[in-house]
Amino acid sequence: MSSVYSEIILDYYRHPRNKGTLEHAQISAKDSNPLCGDIIEMQLELDKNNSVRDVRFNGQGCAISQASASMLTELVKGKTIDDVRKISKEEILSLIGGQLSAVRLKCALLSLKVLKTGVYNYLGSAISSKEELSDL
Amino acid sequence: MQRHAQVFPSKKTSGYDVGRARADFPILKREINGRPLVYLDNAATSQKPVQVIEALDRFYNQYNANVYRGVYRISEEATVAYEDARRKIAHLINAKDPSEIIFVRGTTEAINLAAHSWGRSNIGLGDSIMLTEMEHHSNIVPWQQLAREKGASLKYVGISEDGRLLREDSHQHLEEGTVKLFAVTHVSNVLGTINPIRELVREAHKYGCKVLVDGAQSVPHMPIDVQDLDCDFLAFSGHKMCGPTGIGVLYGKRELLQTMEPYQSGGEMIKEVHLYEATFKDPPFKFEAGTTDIAGAIGLGAAADYLTKLGLRNVRDHDREITKYALESLGRVKGLKMYGPPDPESRGGVVSFNLADVHAHDMASMLDEDGIAVRSGHHCAQPLMERLGVAATTRASFYLYNSEEEIDRLVGSVERAGRVFKI
Numbered sequence: 363m364s365s366v367y368s369e370i371i372l373d374y375y376r377h378p379r380n381k382g383t384l385e386h387a388q389i390s391a392k393d394s395n396p397l398c399g400d401i402i403e404m405q406l407e408l409d410k411n412n413s414v415r416d417v418r419f420n421g422q423g424c425a426i427s428q429a430s431a432s433m434l435t436e437l438v439k440g441k442t443i444d445d446v447r448k449i450s451k452e453e454i455l456s457l458i459g460g461q462l463s464a465v466r467l468k469c470a471l472l473s474l475k476v477l478k479t480g481v482y483n484y485l486g487s488a489i490s491s492k493e494e495l496s497d498l
Numbered sequence: 499m500q501r502h503a504q505v506f507p508s509k510k511t512s513g514y515d516v517g518r519a520r521a522d523f524p525i526l527k528r529e530i531n532g533r534p535l536v537y538l539d540n541a542a543t544s545q546k547p548v549q550v551i552e553a554l555d556r557f558y559n560q561y562n563a564n565v566y567r568g569v570y571r572i573s574e575e576a577t578v579a580y581e582d583a584r585r586k587i588a589h590l591i592n593a594k595d596p597s598e599i600i601f602v603r604g605t606t607e608a609i610n611l612a613a614h615s616w617g618r619s620n621i622g623l624g625d626s627i628m629l630t631e632m633e634h635h636s637n638i639v640p641w642q643q644l645a646r647e648k649g650a651s652l653k654y655v656g657i658s659e660d661g662r663l664l665r666e667d668s669h670q671h672l673e674e675g676t677v678k679l680f681a682v683t684h685v686s687n688v689l690g691t692i693n694p695i696r697e698l699v700r701e702a703h704k705y706g707c708k709v710l711v712d713g714a715q716s717v718p719h720m721p722i723d724v725q726d727l728d729c730d731f732l733a734f735s736g737h738k739m740c741g742p743t744g745i746g747v748l749y750g751k752r753e754l755l756q757t758m759e760p761y762q763s764g765g766e767m768i769k770e771v772h773l774y775e776a777t778f779k780d781p782p783f784k785f786e787a788g789t790t791d792i793a794g795a796i797g798l799g800a801a802a803d804y805l806t807k808l809g810l811r812n813v814r815d816h817d818r819e820i821t822k823y824a825l826e827s828l829g830r831v832k833g834l835k836m837y838g839p840p841d842p843e844s845r846g847g848v849v850s851f852n853l854a855d856v857h858a859h860d861m862a863s864m865l866d867e868d869g870i871a872v873r874s875g876h877h878c879a880q881p882l883m884e885r886l887g888v889a890a891t892t893r894a895s896f897y898l899y900n901s902e903e904e905i906d907r908l909v910g911s912v913e914r915a916g917r918v919f920k921i
Contacts, residue, residue, distance in 0.1 A: 365867055367860070367918050376920070397875065398859045399889045424857035425919075466863055 366426065366460030375425040380435035382418045391480030395472050397465065400427035404435075404477045412443045424469050426458070431473035433457045438477065447481055449474065514812040520899045522547035522804075530869035536904045539871045541687050541715060541848050541895035543737045546801075550740055553800035557793050565792055566766065580792050583799025584782070590802045590810075591732065592723040593749055600755075600782040601795050604746035605714040606636040608733030609681070611748050611785060612710055613640040615758040616731075617679070620708075623649040626676040628707070630655040630663055630693075631885050632686040635878040637712045641681055653677060657885060661689035661838040668698065672705040680709045684716035688877045688893065689838030690821070690848035692716070699728045708754075714738055718805070718897070719846055720814040724749055736794060741801035745794030748785075755781035762787040813898045817847035820896045820905065824849050827909045833921045834912065837886060847896035850877075853912060854921045858890035861915055865892075868911040 387405035394401045400423025407416040417438055419431040434454065438446050454474050455462070462470055520526050523545045528535045537545060563573040565580045581596070588596040602608045617640075621627065627641045631654055645652050653674075655667040663682075671677055680702045685692050699709045710731040716722060717732070718739030724732055731754075736745040750758075760767060760778055767787040769777040778784045805813065822842035828834055833854035839845050853861060862874035873893045876883045883889065894908055 365864075365918075367864060367867075372918065372920070398857065399876075424859045426860070426863075463863070463866070466859070469859070 364460045371429045374429035374432045378432040384418050389480040389484045391476045393476045398424050402473045402476045427469040430470045434473045514816050516901050533869040536870040538894040539873050540897040550800045554797045579796045583795040586799045586802040600748045600785045604735040605733045608748035610640050611761045612731050613644045615761050617644045621650050625650045625678045626653050628653045628677045628680040631657045661691045677707045683712040685846040690845035721810040736798040741798035742794045745791045745798045821847050824905045850891040850893045856919045858892045861892045864915040865911045
């Protein structure tokens, strides 16, 4: 069994990329995972073409939740908001690598859930269905 | 590299044979990720010896029937076994009479029963209920609900830095004269602290205050004598003491139980039912409405037999020795902080810790990779976590089958986590 606690995860946990806050973010969302007490906030700043110009995450919690949030910020940078919407949980899990128990999946996917919540709220009525959130 | 314990030699602590006890627990032969399972989550639930599993098996295979009113052979056998279980539990905690033993689902239901049937008639406007900062949620929330319903208040006994109750707090609260009930845990499920129940009861009784003891972490681990403790109620769970899940006990002094209203009502707890009224049986039957967990009770009886045969004094001695060994071994790990009294004499087999800034869930996941089962989180004691100023801890909790070799594996894996996280 390959450990989820790889050098890469530990590096993102110890030296998080894009951690902090943005002053002019159009998209901002926050949520927590009661099991671990993980808290994640995601912020996106968009350019005129609705592409992600800048992104930050903030939060605290276990290594898996914090490292995956940091990895996610790198993944969304430069993407259009439509492409951000299409990011799947499988993409996140392959970035993390290693085996995760069902309980720890929630830690790994918290940042994606927060990100998508923020995107849906921003798009508002343009999106009628939130089914993509339901399996996170 | 990690120490890799292949076998578990029957190391003896004070004449007690761990290896022999281990052989009674089939699950301990399991391997996780190619290594023998090290089960250190006994404060959550214990494993089951073959003697208990076989008792359940015998019931279902040979005399499964509903109790009391069947006049045929197997119903009589079931009734005898069910009431035998009650006698065995009474004997285990030295109750005066088996009628003081009420079968419930577990500690939580036992406390809810006491809050409902005793609390609602005995706690009123302006009264107080005294709790401690180290209670499990199950010994906090029912009393919050009762206090809200009755206009009563809650008073908390604080804890010292090393996790002991502040006796001056309880004294001060009792002096105010409104405290009608003290609900207190015997052994903390996070700190391991063994509270001086006999003294606490004596003090409370001087003020006419009744005492309910949460025995979830004590009854499985040490000799208990309710007449000596003189507590008014004792709540505990079967599944933490080698018994099945779904069965537990509320002990109550007979004279109190006789004055109490029913908990749930329906079949089997009544004397007579008419269209507009009913009369109730005497305790304990008055509190056991409907078909109870007959198999569970019989299984719990078998668990009581098992523990009695092993000797709860031996179990306690083993717990203390293994805890002492764990405190010493974990104490040598760089950056590791433990919670609770440092002295193994005054604690049960529970060790909560954090390693530097490694999150408790990361620690538990890393230990799981090595086949070691521990708990991480708030342990259903959020007020205590706040008091300790931590979000979560990792908790290793021991029982009669845990060996020093298993503690070595725990320590080896904790050290591995430290290396991975570059502590």
